[in-house]
Each structure stands twice: as C-alpha cells, then as structure tokens.
Amino acid sequence: MTPTASPHADGAVRVRGVIKTFGVGDAKTVALKGIDFSAAEGELHLVVGPSGCGKTTLLSVVAGTLDWDEGDVSVFGTRLDGMGKGAVTRFRRSNIGFIFQQFNLIPTLTLVENVSVPLLLNGAGRRTAEEKAAQLLKQVGLEGRGNKRPTQLSGGQQQRVAIARALVHEPRLLICDEPTSALDSATGHQIMDILSGVARAPGRCVIIVTHDPRTHRYADRITEMEDGRVTRVLDGAALGEFVSMTH
Ligand SMILES: Nc1ncnc2c1ncn2[C@@H]1O[C@H](COP(=O)(O)OP(=O)(O)OP(=O)(O)O)[C@@H](O)[C@H]1O
Ligand SMILES: [Mg+2]
Known part of the structure; x- marks a missing residue:
C-alpha cells in the first residue's frame, strides 16, 4: 500500500505498474513504462x-x-483489468465524462441534441434528456442557445457545450485533455471555475491534462510525468511553490 494523505486519497483512480506499448519492432514505442498514478475523490x-x-x-x-499490456487500473474501487469490453463500456457510460481538446461536437446536431447524447446512450427518453441538456447549457452560460449548431459558436462557447455534454449524466469522474488550450484567458478561467465546482461535489473527481500554466492554481494535486513515468506528485507546500513559480 502506498501511504496516503486521507482514507480516500486513492478512492477515485488507482493505476499501478501500467505498461503500454504501441507498434512492434523498429516502430515500437513504450508510452507508459510501469506507471503509478492516483487521484482522490473531491480532487x-x-x-x-x-x-x-x-x-x-x-x-x-x-x-x-x-x-x-500490464498493470492494474481501478476506478472508484472497480478493477477495469479483466473486465469484459461490454462491461467496461457500461461502466464508462455511467461513471466517466470526457472533454477533449477538439470538442468533438457533432456538427449536424443542435447544441441540446449534442448535450443529450450521453443520456440517450444510457437509455433516457428524448424529452427528459433534452430538458436536462437545456439545464446544463444554462449552467455553462449558454441559456437559450440550445437550437443553434456548433459551427455557429466561438471556440470558447463550443468548449462550454463540450463541458455540458461531459457533465449531463453526472459522471463521478471527469477526464479532460487540454480543456483550455484553445481558449482566451477569461474563457479559460471560466472553464476552470466550472471544473473546480464539479471537483468539489461529494464523491466526484476531475483529472485534467494540461500545458497551460494558468490552470495550475486551481489544482489540489499535480502529477508531473516524463517519458512514460511519474517524476513528481505535488501537493501542500510543494504545490504552492510550483504554482508561484509557473503562474
Ligand atoms: N496510437 C498510437 N500509435 C503509436 N504510437 C502512439 C499512439 N498514441 C501515442 N503514441 C506514442 O506514445 C507516446 C505518448 O503519446 P501521448 O499521446 O500519450 O503523449 P502526450 O503526453 O499526450 O503528448 P501531447 O502533450 O503532445 O498531447 C508518444 O511517443 C506517441 O508518439
Ligand atoms: Mg496528449
């Protein structure tokens, strides 16, 4: 057992000794080299x-x-290794939300329809899904724009739709890959405020991959990686020092 700051410190995500290799022979890349990583609830x-x-x-x-290839992965205490593909998909649909750098909105659907997708996949009826989607759009500051299409929006507005879609089924774990990199400073801070609020809700966790130093001050912990391994995990005073150096 790794020593942890609180009883729930490993409660959301626990990755141990994971190895991931892409390609074979000369084209082989070892992307993860026996990595350990943990994220806590409320973090x-x-x-x-x-x-x-x-x-x-x-x-x-x-x-x-x-x-x-190798190693253990648990999310909220459920082991993903050894689970069948169908079971992993069902687990993901009810417990995990994603935000990608490129938004991945469906251009032919309206905003309300885009945000409804995760609920429809979980079996909700269309009317219930669209009502919930409209609520979420309001929460990210896009009230009354549900009938527009993604191409009619700015980058920051599209990212807010992507956040609404990622949150609509109330996933306990929200995973974001570079959510602010395409955004101006004010919009980037708005997005981080929304994500911080989500992380503070009981039993939830938000993990964000970022190159954007403006996001550092929102962190409860920062994991630093290099060449497929974790090099440092920063919290407490060390985190404060890191934030003041990089901000
Ligand atoms: N599908 C793939 N096929 C082959 N190699 C891959 C694939 N995906 C990632 N890699 C390789 O694995 C390594 C890690 O890639 P990864 O995308 O995880 O990096 P990253 O830290 O997210 O980088 P960035 O900050 O540029 O997004 C890289 O060397 C990359 O080239
Ligand atoms: Mg990447």
Missing part, C-alpha cells in the same frame, strides 16, 4: 509533462478506451 488533479510523455495514453487507459 481536481492536474497531469503535466512534455509532449509525448504519455499523458493522453494514461487518460485513455483510465477511461477504459485503450487496452494496456
């Missing part, structure tokens, strides 16, 4: 490190969207 946890160090690969493993 906004940043993952930082140079391009190519394995951040997106780690998130994909935690989300159950990418198979890995």
Whole structure:
C-alpha cells in the first residue's frame, strides 16, 4: 500500500505498474513504462509533462478506451483489468465524462441534441434528456442557445457545450485533455471555475491534462510525468511553490 494523505486519497483512480506499448519492432514505442498514478475523490488533479510523455495514453487507459499490456487500473474501487469490453463500456457510460481538446461536437446536431447524447446512450427518453441538456447549457452560460449548431459558436462557447455534454449524466469522474488550450484567458478561467465546482461535489473527481500554466492554481494535486513515468506528485507546500513559480 502506498501511504496516503486521507482514507480516500486513492478512492477515485488507482493505476499501478501500467505498461503500454504501441507498434512492434523498429516502430515500437513504450508510452507508459510501469506507471503509478492516483487521484482522490473531491480532487481536481492536474497531469503535466512534455509532449509525448504519455499523458493522453494514461487518460485513455483510465477511461477504459485503450487496452494496456500490464498493470492494474481501478476506478472508484472497480478493477477495469479483466473486465469484459461490454462491461467496461457500461461502466464508462455511467461513471466517466470526457472533454477533449477538439470538442468533438457533432456538427449536424443542435447544441441540446449534442448535450443529450450521453443520456440517450444510457437509455433516457428524448424529452427528459433534452430538458436536462437545456439545464446544463444554462449552467455553462449558454441559456437559450440550445437550437443553434456548433459551427455557429466561438471556440470558447463550443468548449462550454463540450463541458455540458461531459457533465449531463453526472459522471463521478471527469477526464479532460487540454480543456483550455484553445481558449482566451477569461474563457479559460471560466472553464476552470466550472471544473473546480464539479471537483468539489461529494464523491466526484476531475483529472485534467494540461500545458497551460494558468490552470495550475486551481489544482489540489499535480502529477508531473516524463517519458512514460511519474517524476513528481505535488501537493501542500510543494504545490504552492510550483504554482508561484509557473503562474
Ligand atoms: N496510437 C498510437 N500509435 C503509436 N504510437 C502512439 C499512439 N498514441 C501515442 N503514441 C506514442 O506514445 C507516446 C505518448 O503519446 P501521448 O499521446 O500519450 O503523449 P502526450 O503526453 O499526450 O503528448 P501531447 O502533450 O503532445 O498531447 C508518444 O511517443 C506517441 O508518439
Ligand atoms: Mg496528449
């Protein structure tokens, strides 16, 4: 057992000794080299490190969207390794939300329809899903725009729709890959305020991969990666020092 600050410190995500290799022979890349990573309930946890160090690969493993070669992965105490693909998909649909750098909105659907998708996948009726979607759009500051399409919005507005979609089914774990990199400063802070609020809700956890130093001051913990491994986990005074140096 790793010593932890609180009884729930490993409660949301626990990754132990995970190895992930892409390709074979000369084209082989070992993206994760026996990595350990933990995130707690009630925590906004940043993952930082140079391009190519394995951040997106780690998130994909935690989300159950990418198979890995060796090691253990648990999300809220449920072991993902050894679970069948169908079971992982069902677990993901009810427990995990994603926000990607490129938003991944469906251009032919309206905003309300885009945000409804996770609820429809979980079996909700259309009317219930669209009502909940409209509520979420209001929460991210896009009230009354539900009938627009993604192409009619700015980058920051599209990112807020992506956040609404990621939160609409109230996932306990929210995973975000570079959620603020395409945004101006004011919009970036708005998005981080929303994500901090989500992380503070009981039993929830937000993990954010970022290159954006403006996000550091929102973190409860920061995991630093390099070349497929964790090099440092910062919290308390060390985190404060890191934030003041990089902000
Ligand atoms: N599908 C893939 N096929 C082959 N190699 C891959 C694949 N995905 C990632 N890699 C390799 O694995 C390593 C880690 O990639 P990853 O995308 O996790 O990095 P990252 O830290 O997210 O980088 P960035 O900050 O640029 O997004 C890199 O060397 C990358 O080239
Ligand atoms: Mg990446």
